[in-house]
Amino acid sequence: MNPSAHIGREISYSRNVFLPITNLCRNRCSYCGFRRDPNDGAWFMSPEKVLELAERAKATGCSEALLTLGERPEVHGEAREKLDGLGYKNTVDYLVELCRQILELGLLPHTNAGTLNERELLRLRRYNASMGLMLECAAELSVHALSPGKDPKLRLKMIEDAGKLKIPFTTGLLIGIGESPEDRVRSLLTLRNLHERYDHIQEVIIQPFVPKPDTPMAGKAPPSVDELLKTLVTARRIMPEMNLQVPPNLVRDLSPFLLAGANDLGGISSVTPDFINPDNPWPSVAELKAAVERAGSVPRERLPIYPRYAKNERFMSNEVKKLVLELADEDGYRAG
């Protein structure tokens, strides 16, 4: 890539509230510091808590509610009891209602609940501006030996189903979990093929593994900056038009990443921490903008649905479209 090609380029980000609905999960990924067992630090957020945080986020100018949770938490009796007490048969029923209320309140939901089937995706689509699932890697890896939901075939099926349903979709690679450089290339090519068929992948995240205490991978080194940059450059070559995101709280210096082809910095929050990487606080909006400007680029706030999809009503339900029209400017970015 021509090193000067990024100069003056727009670098997008969104302002969100991170809602970790539950850390109960059916999987046990070797690197995960988020998941908890019942009676050992597990939580299940009440609708009151979710809506209180969403209201606070709305008041501070956020546009996105990021609902993230463990996959199929109802495999645990504790989650089933909570859902039962709240009057829901399963987690998806609960999520649909939470998203409906959050949307009504004026924030655009983006749900990442692990693997979901086509029917579940369709129900959530009605109240979600976009949805997400990290592919992580298209190859089977030993770090996922205890995680049935990390079977790449299942994840690719869900990403494809989202394409059939015209859901603007966020996915990405997790770098440094035992995959080879060839696996990374294959993962990127697989995502490109899916996007070429369905035109629905709005961004690909290049995310570094970060070691967490008290996990089987606590002692493993994170990927080097060089490895991350090489992956980013490869991704840019494979997908010249794709939005490529680097999480700004997981890399020290943004400049080389912007130079290597990243054009998005994801969602940042002043309301809640990054519950997945609690030791890596997000920069403030002012810090983020300053870092982008130092690299010679132009920061621009977006919604959780990327501009191209915010201007294409085939990718939105009527309910979502109404709020997107209120929040977006004429280019499809965040108005105001």
Ligand code: SF4
């Ligand atoms: S699926 Fe997600 S929450 Fe569950 S163990 Fe793996 S990384 Fe953790």
